Each structure stands twice: as structure tokens, then as C-alpha cells.
Amino acid sequence: MNEFDFIRSIKQSTYRNSTTIKGIGDDAAIFRQPYQDIVTAVDTFVDGIHFSNKTMKPFHVGYRALAANISDMAAMGADPISYLVSIVVPSHYSDQGLAEIYRGLDVIAKEYQLDLIGGDTVTGEQLVLSVTINGAVMRDKVRYRHLMEPGDVIFVTGTIGDSSAGLELLLNEQSDLNGAEYLINRHRMPTPRVKFAKALASIDRIALNDISDGIASEANELAQASNLAIYLEERDLPISNALKQFTRNQQLKYILNGGEDFELIGSVSPCNWQKVKQIAKQTETPVVIIGKVREEGKNNGTVFIKNNNDYNKLRPSGYVHKN
Amino acid sequence: MNEFDFIRSIKQSTYRNSTTIKGIGDDAAIFRQPYQDIVTAVDTFVDGIHFSNKTMKPFHVGYRALAANISDMAAMGADPISYLVSIVVPSHYSDQGLAEIYRGLDVIAKEYQLDLIGGDTVTGEQLVLSVTINGAVMRDKVRYRHLMEPGDVIFVTGTIGDSSAGLELLLNEQSDLNGAEYLINRHRMPTPRVKFAKALASIDRIALNDISDGIASEANELAQASNLAIYLEERDLPISNALKQFTRNQQLKYILNGGEDFELIGSVSPCNWQKVKQIAKQTETPVVIIGKVREEGKNNGTVFIKNNNDYNKLRPSGYVHKN
Numbered sequence: 283m284n285e286f287d288f289i290r291s292i293k294q295s296t297y298r299n300s301t302t303i304k305g306i307g308d309d310a311a312i313f314r315q316p317y318q319d320i321v322t323a324v325d326t327f328v329d330g331i332h333f334s335n336k337t338m339k340p341f342h343v344g345y346r347a348l349a350a351n352i353s354d355m356a357a358m359g360a361d362p363i364s365y366l367v368s369i370v371v372p373s374h375y376s377d378q379g380l381a382e383i384y385r386g387l388d389v390i391a392k393e394y395q396l397d398l399i400g401g402d403t404v405t406g407e408q409l410v411l412s413v414t415i416n417g418a419v420m421r422d423k424v425r426y427r428h429l430m431e432p433g434d435v436i437f438v439t440g441t442i443g444d445s446s447a448g449l450e451l452l453l454n455e456q457s458d459l460n461g462a463e464y465l466i467n468r469h470r471m472p473t474p475r476v477k478f479a480k481a482l483a484s485i486d487r488i489a490l491n492d493i494s495d496g497i498a499s500e501a502n503e504l505a506q507a508s509n510l511a512i513y514l515e516e517r518d519l520p521i522s523n524a525l526k527q528f529t530r531n532q533q534l535k536y537i538l539n540g541g542e543d544f545e546l547i548g549s550v551s552p553c554n555w556q557k558v559k560q561i562a563k564q565t566e567t568p569v570v571i572i573g574k575v576r577e578e579g580k581n582n583g584t585v586f587i588k589n590n591n592d593y594n595k596l597r598p599s600g601y602v603h604k605n
Numbered sequence: 606m607n608e609f610d611f612i613r614s615i616k617q618s619t620y621r622n623s624t625t626i627k628g629i630g631d632d633a634a635i636f637r638q639p640y641q642d643i644v645t646a647v648d649t650f651v652d653g654i655h656f657s658n659k660t661m662k663p664f665h666v667g668y669r670a671l672a673a674n675i676s677d678m679a680a681m682g683a684d685p686i687s688y689l690v691s692i693v694v695p696s697h698y699s700d701q702g703l704a705e706i707y708r709g710l711d712v713i714a715k716e717y718q719l720d721l722i723g724g725d726t727v728t729g730e731q732l733v734l735s736v737t738i739n740g741a742v743m744r745d746k747v748r749y750r751h752l753m754e755p756g757d758v759i760f761v762t763g764t765i766g767d768s769s770a771g772l773e774l775l776l777n778e779q780s781d782l783n784g785a786e787y788l789i790n791r792h793r794m795p796t797p798r799v800k801f802a803k804a805l806a807s808i809d810r811i812a813l814n815d816i817s818d819g820i821a822s823e824a825n826e827l828a829q830a831s832n833l834a835i836y837l838e839e840r841d842l843p844i845s846n847a848l849k850q851f852t853r854n855q856q857l858k859y860i861l862n863g864g865e866d867f868e869l870i871g872s873v874s875p876c877n878w879q880k881v882k883q884i885a886k887q888t889e890t891p892v893v894i895i896g897k898v899r900e901e902g903k904n905n906g907t908v909f910i911k912n913n914n915d916y917n918k919l920r921p922s923g924y925v926h927k928n
Binding site: 303304307308309310311312313314315316317319320321322323324325326327328330331332354355357358360366367368369370399400401402404405406407408410412414415416417419421424426427490491492507 | 626627630631632633634635636637638639640642643644645646647648649650651653654655677678680681683689690691692693722723724725727728729730731733735737738739740742744747749750813814815830
């Protein structure tokens with residue numbers, strides 16, 4: 283397949299958003315958003331670094347790449363609209379594999395009503411997929427990380443650690459474990475929490491972050507951006523039944539520094555917690571409180587985690603520093 | 606340098622556009638454009654494919670990557686606003702080289718008043734630089750390729766073929782030619798025609814395309830998008846004094862299928878040609894007529910080129926088909 287046939291094969295015939303004015307086919311794409319702010323982010327996935335043929339089929343490479351971007355939109359409270367795909371394809375890579383990557387992109391794009399509006403396809407030694415996403419958000423509803431306040435409760439959606447447990451099963455070729463399929467699916471086809479994040483729009487102030495790098499890292503980002511301290515309760519961290527089969531030490535490793543769950547961690551005033559729970563129910567999103575926000579011990583942004591009645595410092599790396 | 610230090614080192618302390626609300630530092634970047642359309646494009650450059658250490662220093666890799674994107678904005682009549690950088694860096698690549706790539710990006714970003722608002726830095730085998738650009742344009746001033754009309758004149762800015770002549774000098778290590786520095790500079794640091802394209806806003810209808818793939822390819826894109834025929838005059842194609850030293854056959858190869866000049870080719874009603882010339886003078890942009898647009902021979906979009914009183918078909922590849 284030559285480049286022009288390929289571009290023709292991935293070009294949408296109609297657009298899912300009325301704001302998409304022009305997609306693939308000119309020097310650039312155009313979209314219209316008069317009353318909202320445009321939100322944009324880019325994520326890059328490299329074969330052999332972020333995935334391999336042991337962990338992902340080409341379909342999953344596409345699916346997961348866009349899922350990670352959509353999750354960034356959720357973490358800003360934004361509505362995803364469109365995406366651009368830059369792909370470096372080795373000359374030995376099959377046409378079918380390439381088509382499967384784009385099918386993975388399109389399946390999740392359809393699910394979240396996104397338009398593919400542009401891209402660049404080039405040759406190289408190593409498969410690299412770089413996706414830029416655009417979304418929109420009402421001006422006063424952006425969910426910045428710095429919006430935490432003392433007294434807030436810290437909540438998290440879904441269950442944490444599944445994705446990295448799934449990844450380890452794939453790397454060790456251990457698919458006989460009970461619930462292995464569930465964990466592997468959580469790694470390959472994560473569920474960005476857009477519906478939930480958008481429904482939170484009725485609440486004035488929320489800080490949000492998506493869990494791409496492990497909850498230890500993301501909680502530290504929130505604490506640092508807001509210059510406050512987060513106190514997490516280790517026993518309240520939500521884990522799936524599949525993950526419960528692992529030892530507690532393994533569970534904690536996956537939960538604290540596993541990452542790639544693409545769940546949301548957030549901070550909200552206790553007065554709004556009932557509202558958050560209601561929205562979670564309406565959007566069928568599991569959500570639990572896992573900690574609180576305080577001034578004490580903040581020191582430019584610090585996270586503590588409680589285990590056996592002791593609060594210890596939780597480093598971004600997931601390392602627990604007992605002092 | 607670790608990733609966080611690196612991100613801190615490339616983060617702008619202030620933004621050049623009031624529309625840039627949030628850059629690097631959260632899940633996504635935000636910019637505001639209530640009365641205009643947002644225009645976006647992505648371009649990807651791979652070491653060993655699009656450049657090598659024979660043709661570009663790290664500074665030029667950054668400079669040229671963003672120049673190509675800015676040129677896409679010019680080709681849409683849009684004002685470039687901000688950009689995101691996705692970069693794959695081999696582990697053996699030096700910190701200094703990486704800093705130089707970003708310096709190249711920043712030098713041209715400053716010149717065109719663009720903000721760096723996000724990105725992703727990952728490890729890989731081969732250096733890959735992928736830049737996504739965002740711009741804005743008044744709704745009725747988008748310069749689509751399909752806007753040509755029969756009777757239009759075809760114009761081009763600057764001189765064509767310099768960049769690929771410069772590339773060949775670099776590849777053959779021939780820097781002793783008179784004007785070699787000029788041609789090499791045209792390859793490494795092209796000049797996107799934003800000022801000129803923006804000043805054309807007072808003209809109702811113009812079709813524009815930037816010359817990234819050679820004038821043969823770009824003229825065919827215009828002809829096909831507009832479903833019309835373009836008739837080019839070979840003797841009117843503008844060439845620099847430096848290029849005149851080459852044989853006529855070499856000149857034509859560089860001009861027709863050389864590419865990467867990032868000049869603009871456009872189509873406008875003859876009634877507006879005086880206005881175009883005036884704007885060209887104001888913005889110090891050389892511009893000449895190189896052909897016309899007709900219904901005759903269009904056949905889903907065809908380009909003809911006149912040489913020795915004969916019009917021959919000009920393929921997108923630059924091949925002249927005598928029939």
C-alpha cells in the first residue's frame with residue numbers, strides 16, 4: 283500500500299463532531315470552539331520501550347495509545363474532540379499490522395466520539411506512535427492539579443494496580459491465573475473516565491490527575507502542584523478481586539508504582555463528596571475515598587501513607603520512607 | 606539530566622500569546638480562541654531519513670522541524686500560536702545535542718511568537734522529532750487548496766529549488782561553490798511565509814499550498830483539490846543566483862521535485878494580483894506569476910508545464926510526460 287492509498291484508507295468519510303471543520307486533506311486540520319477552551323496533549327509510544335509483541339497486538343497498540351490521551355482529557359475535565367497520529371513505521375512492518383493499529387485507534391475513537399483529523403506517516407527503524415489529542419472544556423471547569431485545598435478528601439476511581447499486574451502476567455507468560463484475562467485486558471484496553479469527569483462539571487472545584495505513572499507519582503504531582511500534604515490510607519486503596527490473589531507486597535508494588543491504570547485520582551471538598559458519589563453512581567464509575575489533604579507536613583508538597591497506624595513518606599517512585 | 610530537570614529546562618517562564626492559558630505542567634495544555642478557528646498539524650522527522658549529522662546540526666533539526674509546521678500554518682492563512690514536541694531520544698544521545706534541538710525550536714518559536722505548551726520525551730533507538738502546531742484563523746479566511754477558480758493566476762513566493770540544491774551540496778561535501786552557504790542555509794533554516802500569508806487576509810479568495818514536496822507535487826495537489834488544470838510556464842519559475850550556476854537540467858530537477866523550500870504556491874483572481882504584489886512589497890516577500898488556471902484538460906486535476914512552446918503533463922513526482 284502506498285502512502286496516498288494508506289491515507290485514503292484511514293480518512294473518515296464523515297465527522298463525529300460538528301466542531302470538526304476540516305480533517306485530513308489540506309496543510310492542516312481545523313476545528314471550531316467559540317465558547318470553550320481548547321485542551322491539547324501528546325503521548326508517544328515506542329516499540330520495545332512501552333510495548334512489545336509479547337504485551338500488545340497491533341490493535342492494542344493503537345487502542346491504548348489513544349486511551350492514554352483520552353485519559354489526559356478526563357484528567358482536565360475536558361471533552362475529547364479530535365486527534366492527530368504521527369507514526370514511524372519500519373519498512374519490514376506489515377500492511378496488516380499497520381491497519382490493525384489504526385483499527386485499534388478507530389474503535390476507541392468511535393466509542394468516545396473522536397475525529398481523526400491529521401497526521402504524518404514516515405519510515406524509520408523502530409515503530410513509534412505519537413498521538414496528539416484536542417478537547418474542549420468550559421473556562422471555569424478546568425480540573426488543574428493545583429486546585430486542592432486543605433480539608434479536601436482524596437478519591438480514586440476503579441481499582442488500581444491491575445494494569446501492571448496484567449503486564450507482568452504477559453511478560454512472564456502466565457495466563458493460567460484466575461482473572462488473568464481481566465488483568466491483561468486492563469493493561470491493553472484501559473477505560474478512560476471521561477463520562478465521570480465530564481459529569482463532575484456541576485461541582486465548582488476539583489483537582490484531578492489521571493493515573494498513568496502509579497498512584498505514588500500522581501499523588502505527589504497533586505501535592506506538589508497544590509503545595510499541600512496528602513495523607514493516604516493504605517488499607518483503603520481499591521483493589522480488584524483478581525489482584526487479591528497476589529501477595530500483599532506484590533499488590534502494593536502494583537498499586538503504588540505500577541501505573542497505566544488510567545483511573546482518576548482527585549481532591550474535593552468533603553461538602554461535595556455526596557455529589558461525587560451520586561455522579562459516580564449515574565456514570566457507573568466505582569469511586570472511594572483514599573485519604574485527605576492537610577497543611578501539616580506539606581513541605582512543598584508531600585505524600586504520606588498510613589500502614590499499621592504510622593504515616594510514612596511516600597516518594598513519587600513508590601518507595602515508602604519510614605522515618 | 607533527568608526527565609524532570611529536562612522538562613524544567615525547556616519550560617517557558619512566560620507565554621508569548623495571551624491565548625495560551627496553560628502550558629507544560631498538567632495533564633494537558635489549554636488555549637483560548639473565541640472568535641477564530643483553531644488550525645492544527647503535525648510533522649515528524651526521523652534521523653537517517655529526513656536528516657543526518659551530515660546535513661543538520663542538532664540546532665537545525667529543531668529549527669527546521671518547527672519551520673515546516675509554521676509553514677503549514679502559512680499555507681492555511683493561519684497565525685501560529687503554540688506547539689507540542691514529542692521526541693524519541695536514543696540513550697547515547699548527548700544532553701548538549703538535546704539542548705541544541707530545543708534551542709533551535711525556541712529560536713524560530715521566538716521569531717514567530719509561538720509558545721511551547723507540551724510534549725512527551727521518551728527513549729528509543731533512533732532520534733524522532735514530532736511537532737504538533739496550533740494556530741488560529743478567521744473563519745472565512747482559511748486558504749484551502751480547493752479554492753482555485755478558472756482564470757486564476759498561479760503565483761509563487763521566493764525562489765524554488767534552493768533547499769534541495771543545498772541538501773545535495775551537504776551530501777556531497779561541496780561547500781566550495783559560490784553561494785553554497787546561502788543554499789545550505791535555505792535547507793537548514795527555511796523561512797515560512799507567515800507575514801505574507803496573514804497580510805493576504807484582505808483578499809476574499811485565495812488557494813494556498815506550501816512547497817514541502819517540490820512544486821510539481823504541490824501544484825498537483827492544488828489542481829486535484831480544485832478539480833482544475835494548472836498551466837505553468839517553465840521559464841517563469843523563480844530561481845536564485847546561486848542556483849543559476851547549476852546546469853538547466855539540474856535546476857529543473859531541484860525546482861520541480863526538490864521540495865523543502867517552504868515557499869508558498871497560490872492561486873488568485875487576476876483582479877487581485879495587484880493587491881497581492883502590494884502585500885508582497887509591504888512584507889518584503891518576492892512573488893511572481895508562474896502560470897494560470899483553466900478548465901481545459903482538467904481531468905480530475907492535472908498540471909501542464911510549458912517548455913519550447915509545448916505544454917507537457919507534469920506528474921506529482923516531477924516527471925514531465927511528453928505526449
